Amino acid sequence: MNFEDIKNDEQQYMMHTYGRFQTAIVSGKGATAKDAEGKEYIDFTSGIGVNCLGYCDEGWVKAVSAQAAAVQHISNLYYSPLQTEVSKKLCELTGMDKVFLCNSGAEANECAIKIARKYSFDKYGKGRQKILTLVNSFHGRTVTTLAATGQDVFHNFFFPFTEGFEYVTANDIKDLEAKAGDDVCAVFIELVQGEGGVMPLSQEFVDAAARLCGEKDMLLMVDEVQTGISRTGTVYCYEQYGIKPDVITSAKGLGGGLPIGACICNEKLGNVMTPGTHGTTFGGNPVACAAAKEVLSRVTAPGFLAEVCKKGDYIRQKLSSMQNVKEVRGKGMMIGIVTEKDNAKEIAAKCVENGLLILTAKDLLRLLPPLNISYEEIDKGLEILSGLMAE
Numbered sequence: 001m002n003f004e005d006i007k008n009d010e011q012q013y014m015m016h017t018y019g020r021f022q023t024a025i026v027s028g029k030g031a032t033a034k035d036a037e038g039k040e041y042i043d044f045t046s047g048i049g050v051n052c053l054g055y056c057d058e059g060w061v062k063a064v065s066a067q068a069a070a071v072q073h074i075s076n077l078y079y080s081p082l083q084t085e086v087s088k089k090l091c092e093l094t095g096m097d098k099v100f101l102c103n104s105g106a107e108a109n110e111c112a113i114k115i116a117r118k119y120s121f122d123k124y125g126k127g128r129q130k131i132l133t134l135v136n137s138f139h140g141r142t143v144t145t146l147a148a149t150g151q152d153v154f155h156n157f158f159f160p161f162t163e164g165f166e167y168v169t170a171n172d173i174k175d176l177e178a179k180a181g182d183d184v185c186a187v188f189i190e191l192v193q194g195e196g197g198v199m200p201l202s203q204e205f206v207d208a209a210a211r212l213c214g215e216k217d218m219l220l221m222v223d224e225v226q227t228g229i230s231r232t233g234t235v236y237c238y239e240q241y242g243i244k245p246d247v248i249t250s251a252k253g254l255g256g257g258l259p260i261g262a263c264i265c266n267e268k269l270g271n272v273m274t275p276g277t278h279g280t281t282f283g284g285n286p287v288a289c290a291a292a293k294e295v296l297s298r299v300t301a302p303g304f305l306a307e308v309c310k311k312g313d314y315i316r317q318k319l320s321s322m323q324n325v326k327e328v329r330g331k332g333m334m335i336g337i338v339t340e341k342d343n344a345k346e347i348a349a350k351c352v353e354n355g356l357l358i359l360t361a362k363d364l365l366r367l368l369p370p371l372n373i374s375y376e377e378i379d380k381g382l383e384i385l386s387g388l389m390a391e
């Protein structure tokens with residue numbers, strides 16, 4: 001099928017939920033994607049932070065295909081060695097206590113929200129169900145995670161939304177203190193707001209949140225769906241802030257391209273969820289777990305994080321001398337670029353025409369390249385970007 005046929009069938013048979021770039025990707029290797037017409041693209045998107053080892057990484061393909069050939073699914077009525085291996089590794093990496101495996105970021109966040117409310121209900125009874133999230137946050141597309149998302153544009157059409165969320169202005173400690181009343185059970189934050197425009201939180205604000213949570217027995221919950229899996233230069237971003245969250249949620253890069261999410265909690269919360277209070281059919285699927293096991297061993301191998309930081313710095317440094325660049329922000333290989341001409345969307349569309357896949361977030365350009373991208377691919381991609389930025 002050529003691109004026009006694919007596009008026509010998409011129009012005819014699929015709900016129009018996505019604004020798509022004008023290409024259909026059919027294969028890839030490393031950080032290079034190929035479209036239906038055989039044209040190649042350097043990929044600075046990783047499928048929105050998912051393909052952390054790039055396309056069709058050898059070790060990843062081997063792990064996934066071997067598992068598909070052994071057993072593709074068992075329900076959660078039975079024990080699964082791969083689930084326990086992935087959960088153990090996540091606990092070892094974070095110093096946390098227990099894991100719930102699911103299929104996506106939104107589901108990991110749903111689990112976190114349920115844990116917060118049940119922990120509080122078990123200990124204090126009714127009336128302490130409120131969760132503070134941040135203005136400009138993004139936590140997912142289910143009705144509850146949309147409610148948790150602190151952006152008015154998402155609070156439309158689907159009424160009634162889940163109650164019990166209030167939005168604090170990011171980096172505004174006074175606002176946080178004012179809203180942390182006796183009815184609050186948790187503070188739920190992204191440390192670098194991804195969809196909100198690659199906005200890192202200040203150390204002071206995160207410290208204040210951690211202090212308040214400690215004082216008032218509110219759970220400190222960190223949405224690491226985009227920032228996790230070595231994306232920002234540490235396995236999870238919270239490490240850089242020197243805090244100890246009660247709950248971490250992880251997804252996107254965790255499976256390196258297969259759907260898996262995790263809600264990870266500390267010892268205080270390890271027994272909050274009991275049989276019958278939560279579950280999933282697909283969550284912790286063996287093939288997805290085999291993928292996650294491979295990803296976790298690779299992104300935590302000696303030297304890997306140093307290489308992510310080095311490549312992130314390299315990209316940042318090259319961007320800083322590019323025309324039309326007003327500001328570069330983010331951490332590690334999660335990079336946002338504010339353009340002088342405020343033309344991120346046009347640049348992103350032109351990049352595709354010129355053989356580069358790139359993301360936007362709000363009115364920024366956003367880069368989430370595969371963590372193991374080669375310098376050659378980085379240079380090739382940045383050269384395309386540089387040319388378009390100079391136009």
Ligand SMILES: *Cc1c(COP(=O)(O)O)cnc(C)c1O
Pocket residue numbers: 103104105106107109138139140141190194195223224225226251252
């Ligand atoms: C992408 C994202 C989500 C939603 O993840 P899905 O897998 O699309 O449900 C939640 N939180 C953050 C921070 C994200 O970046």
